[in-house]
Every structure is written in structure tokens, then in C-alpha cells.
Amino acid sequence: MSLEPAHAMPLRPPQPRGTVYRRFLPALASTFSLRVAEIDRDLARFHDWMNQARVHRFWELAGDLASHREYLQRQLDHASSLPLIGEFDCEPFAYFEVYWAKEDRIAPHCDAGDFDRGCHVLVGESRFRGPARLDGWLDGLMHYMFLDEPRTQRIVGEPRVDNERFIRVLQQHGFDRRKDFDFPHKRAALMVLERETFMARCASLAEAAGGTA
Numbered sequence: 001m002s003l004e005p006a007h008a009m010p011l012r013p014p015q016p017r018g019t020v021y022r023r024f025l026p027a028l029a030s031t032f033s034l035r036v037a038e039i040d041r042d043l044a045r046f047h048d049w050m051n052q053a054r055v056h057r058f059w060e061l062a063g064d065l066a067s068h069r070e071y072l073q074r075q076l077d078h079a080s081s082l083p084l085i086g087e088f089d090c091e092p093f094a095y096f097e098v099y100w101a102k103e104d105r106i107a108p109h110c111d112a113g114d115f116d117r118g119c120h121v122l123v124g125e126s127r128f129r130g131p132a133r134l135d136g137w138l139d140g141l142m143h144y145m146f147l148d149e150p151r152t153q154r155i156v157g158e159p160r161v162d163n164e165r166f167i168r169v170l171q172q173h174g175f176d177r178r179k180d181f182d183f184p185h186k187r188a189a190l191m192v193l194e195r196e197t198f199m200a201r202c203a204s205l206a207e208a209a210g211g212t213a
Helices: 039-050 053-059 065-077 131-148 164-172 195-209
Strands: 019-025 030-036 081-088 091-100 117-123 154-157 176-182 187-194
Touching: 019 131, 030 131, 039 053, 039 065, 039 091, 053 117, 065 081, 081 131, 091 131, 117 131, 131 154, 131 195, 164 176, 164 187, 187 195
Parallel strands: 117 154
Antiparallel strands: 019 030, 030 081, 081 091, 091 117, 154 187, 176 187
């Protein structure tokens, strides 16, 4: 009987296609959905978003169309990362990059479990910014990651330490700031959301609203 080496990565499922999550948000009277990015459909808007000054400050990916095509294609080609387009009522507004933490650069800093996940986020369309929309899409994105893989016990993040506003938002949504640490290109805050914390928060919000999560 052969055993996998201790450092072997879990076998990942093939990349999905199309819409992977959809939920109506009564507070916004709007439907939030996530679909896998498509080169032909999304390259132009991805290019525009990445070249916005406020986005480049944190992503540092401003460039030409060809470089953005190559970047998106790399995300689609690797099972360790999933590029998603966030939509409200079928209108694209954001890009989310969901990844398996064990295969990511964050792994040595968070003792990543086999099914821990993380995400990078950007809201490209300014009119969809603001706390009401943010609450809707952030909870929806976390919900998707926990539902997609029942063995996911933690969601991790590594925002820049000077992105204080987003760090506060994450903490308001149940993330714990475990420590600050250094990447070669930035000093980051390790943010961790436990499955149990998220599900308890969902139950509490549902009870307060007089419904179910």
C-alpha cells in the first residue's frame, strides 16, 4: 500500500464554468451572483478595472490588454485559483480571485489546511461601492466558499496593513486579525474567518430578521 508524500497537495476538482453562486438579497432588493470569468466576455472590463489608480494601488497589475489576457488565462488554467466576476442583477461590478491557501504564497504564514481558502477582491464599478453593497457581496462571497467545499474550515486573507478600512470591514464580518507579516512586496495583515464563526453570524442575522439564512 503506497502512501502519498507528506507534502502532496490535495487533488483539486476541474475548474467550473458559468454561474457558481446566486442569491437574492432582500435588503438590497437585488440578486448577487458569481460566475467564472471568460476571456472574450470580461477582458475589456478587467483591463479597465486594473488600470484604475485606486485598484492599482493595492493590486499593482496595471498594464496593457495583452498582459491582462495572459494573467486571466493563467488563473483559468490552474486548479489552485478561480477567477470570478461578481454581478448585481446580471451587471458585472467586481473581480474576485478565490484560491486554495495551501497552494498560495500565504501558506507558510497561516499554517494552511488542505481545504482552507482565500480570496483577493476588487470592486471595479464605482457606483457599486459603499457599505450596503459591500455587506451583500462580502457575505455572499464567503458563503459561496464555505458551501462550495464542505471541508473548508477557514477563509484567509492578506490585505496590506495600510488598507485599514477594508481590514475593519473584514473584522466586522467575523474575521480575526491574527498577526502582521511581511511579503517581499508588502506588509500584510493575516485575516482569518472560521467556518463556525461565519455560520453562527448567519444564524444570528437570520434570527434578527425573523427568517432563515
